[in-house]
Amino acid sequence: MSSRRTSGASSIRVVFTDGGKGGVGKTEVAVCLATWYQRQGIQPTCIDFGAESNAKGSFRSFIPNALKLESSKPGALDHFFEGLDGKDRVVLADMSAGSGPALVDWFDRTRTDTDAYHFRFTAIGVTTNDPGAVNAILQSAKRWQSRVDYLVVLNRLSETQGEFHFWHQHPGVVEFERLLKPSVIEMRARRPRYQGEVRNHALTLEKIIGRQVDVPYFCYSRRIAYARRLLRQIYGEFDRVSHLLLPEGIPNAAVQQAPFI
Secondary structure (H helix, E strand, O other): HHHOOOOOOOOEEEEEEOOOOOOOOOOHHHHHHHHHHHOOOOOOEEEEEOOOOOOOOHHHHHOOEEEEEOOOOOOHHHHHHHHHHHHOOOOEEEEOOHHHHHHHHHHHHOOHHHOOOEEEEEEEEEEEEHHHHHHHHHHHHHHHHOEEEEEEEEEOOOOOOOOHHHHHHHHHHHHHHHHOOOEEEEOOOOOOHHHHHHHHHHHHHHHHHOOOOOOOHOOOOOHHHHHHHHHHOOOOHHHOOOHHHHOOOOOHHOOOOOOOO
16 A cells, blocks of 8 residues: 555544444444544544434534534545644544445545545454454455555453454454454443443543533442543553554654543
């Protein structure tokens, strides 16, 4: 991929959730990543390409300053270029399920321009221990091939006891890892009731930790401590793969996670 490294050039990092199977936790990952960027002092250009128009559960409901766009509308994907105007040169987009083909087509049509501006793309595929979710990532990888950097998030759901055997034993995953070398991280399972309250009230875990909420359920110290543990785990994973999340020119050592409130 010719845009991956240009000596001395400032790059744009475009990070997007890969629009595979719905309901696997893509928005959940995107929200945590948005607040992780903020802890680094980075203000990404956030875009909500999710299909949900309902305020509950959409990326924009958690990150109000996110642009709300439909990826199928002409010119919508050109908003990735808004990363050129932001001082931190990071774009974070939450894509709707099924948007992959349109995004690949846009990428190929604008390749000359994205190369000229030194764009680097990171696709975040999120999967549960479900064959359909794993296959969605593999199908997406077939479309993208070597066009992007890959980050896979294994989302452990508390309702299941699986150890991701569909992922670790799938022959297609073995080939995917051999050829495209994705980075793989995990996201700790969240209690269903807890996650339901988070979604119903469109709260980030950062707000819960900072006691910036007026919801009785989250007034208890044990639930605030739980939010701290969840964020500490996923932020640690993001720190480990920060080279896939930051523009070139920002060394990994520069990532300074602020202390928890």
